[in-house]
Amino acid sequence: MTTPVREPRMARGAARREALLEAAIRLLAREGARAVTHRAVAAEAGTTHGIARYYFGTLDQLLDEALRQLAARQVEEVRTLFDQLPDVAVPQRITRLAQYVTGTLASDRESGIARYEFFLEVARRPHLRASLDEWGATQRAAFAAELRGAGSPNPEADAADLLTLVNGLVLEQLALPVDDFETTRLHPAIARFFPEPSQPNSIPVSR
DSSP states (O other): OOOOOHHHHHHHHHHHHHHHHHHHHHHHHHHOGGGOOHHHHHHHHTSOHHHHHHHOSSHHHHHHHHHHHHHHHHHHHHHHHHHSSTTOOHHHHHHHHHHHHHHHHHHOHHHHHHHHHHHHHHHHOGGGHHHHHHHHHHHHHHHHHHHHHHTOSSHHHHHHHHHHHHHHHHHHHHHSOOTTIIIIIIHHHHHTTSOOOOOOOOOOOOO
16 A cells, blocks of 8 residues: 655645745845846745756746746736626726735735836746736736726727736836825726716706
8 A cells, every 4th residue: 555645745846846936036026037046046945956956947947937926826816806796886996906906016016026027037038928928918808808897898908008007107106106106196097998987867957
């Protein structure tokens, strides 16, 4: 009778791998892509250089899979956000998206910075572009579904433009933060992409 050791070993391996990817994301955010080496990632994760090399044979593989890990996490957050109360009214849709963006800036600024570092690194390493393209396509689909539910007549195009605008505003906020970002910059910008809430029929005045 064999002992059930395979599953615990696989679980430990998956945990080590995830820890290395999270360490790469933290380093990317803190020091930029040039700081992401096998040795530095291993030190950040509290493991050995050999372990990092074992799981990720090349630096490109490490960066690509770290990008995919960050993308999967953020896509899941957005889908969960939009799946909550799918029939909510337009003003509430706008508010929850604005609050989500500002909330992530406050609670996970590191991931926001890492995302833009990935954009720049893809510009330097075009062979990493496929993962970034896949991330963008998945996010656009989620935003398009949200805009379609809100009544947008052109949800796919609006989703692409909305994501571009939000990315630009978040980048600006990361570099040059302002206290009233959500109310004065983000919320009005998002609102432009959602249909105006329908007005109740007016009651004619009797004469």
